[in-house]
Amino acid sequence: MTQSIEPHFRRLLVTGGAGFIGSCFVRDRMARRDGTQIVVLDKLTYAGNRANLAAVEADPEQAARFRFVVGDIADSHIVAPLVAEADAVVNFAAESHVDRSILEPVDFLRTDVLGVHVLLEACREQQARALAGDRASAPRLLQVSTDEVYGSVETGESREGDRLEPRSPYSSAKAGGELLARSYFVTYGLDVVITRGSNTYGPFHHPEKLIPLFITNAIDDQQLPLYGDGLQRRDWLYVADHAGAIGHVLEHGRSGEIYNVPAANERTNRDVVAALLERLGKPWSLVRTVADRPGHDRRYAMDGTKLAALGWKNAMPFEEGLAATVDWFRDNEAWWRPIKSGQWEEYYRRQYSARLANSRDAG
Ligand code: NAD
């Protein structure tokens, strides 16, 4: 894995750093002990969890370089002073679950589009200060985007210049956020880079998503709701590889450019579920075929030539990453059980009750 030794950006503002991928980025970056200072700004929605950063906060050397601020990226009063003290902003903050975007899209627009706008405006303010000689340079903004902005790709692999055809409220909002970010590069010359990562999995993954939902349900011998025929295909990227690629693009990416972050681990949902059940020693009979997600994207796949040319290579093979993930969930019930209670129960009922009541054997 290629990594820079001396980071260009010593003071980072990491928005959404209490979530799944953002917290991995923060933990890994702080553990390098290279002097990087990180401020995390996170709204602590249902998906944010300060426990994800416990390793950083419990380590005195890391804690001295770290600050946690609870707040909304769409609130300019909170954002502006934090951006003023940052060399770079890495924006992970988002509403991130497709199924929730289908139930209630408005929060996705607020955070994934308007929130990005507030971050961009704060960067523009700092660009003006840099031009006036009040700071050395404008902050760089890395916008974390997703392969879902390409829409469903039946064959071949999406390249960075391809048309965006997002098909869910989530992916449409993410496309809006990254298009706006790129427009600030073109229009105002702001230093913006964009990554489009593929489906990510690993420790600390919120149990609403396929892999952690199915692992934790299976541990409890509960049914696993597989949408439609289960032959949809995703390209599974280990979380530390995704976080590492984002760090690499932050340091080495060219301003105004977009970088795909694929994994080259394309699998059907059925194959993924069979593999995790095998690792857990649980039977396939737990799997139930349920009503499909409306507008369900059949396949995502991206070409990774551009990121490879920048010097990045993923490290984790899928089978090893999945085994490590299953084992982590088995060993960390104290992390996920509280998440699967309270508000969660209402969400689970809304999303799955009728589906499971009308489910059938998954064959
Ligand atoms: P997540 O849902 O686990 O975490 C999102 C974090 O953002 C949470 O900590 C939440 O509290 C915070 N947040 C939400 N709204 C906020 C707001 N308005 N202000 C401040 N904080 C807010 O998401 P994740 O899976 O870690 O994804 C991180 C980023 O990566 C997202 O932008 C997502 O679109 C993108 N992405 C995710 C995947 C994936 O498979 N998980 C793949 C590609 C891209």
Ligand code: TYD
């Ligand atoms: P998900 O983890 O929600 O990621 P995304 O929709 O962003 O790719 O879903 C991954 C795949 O798993 C997707 O094809 C939908 C499917 N899926 C199910 O079959 N059942 C479920 O309960 C969930 C959450 C997802």
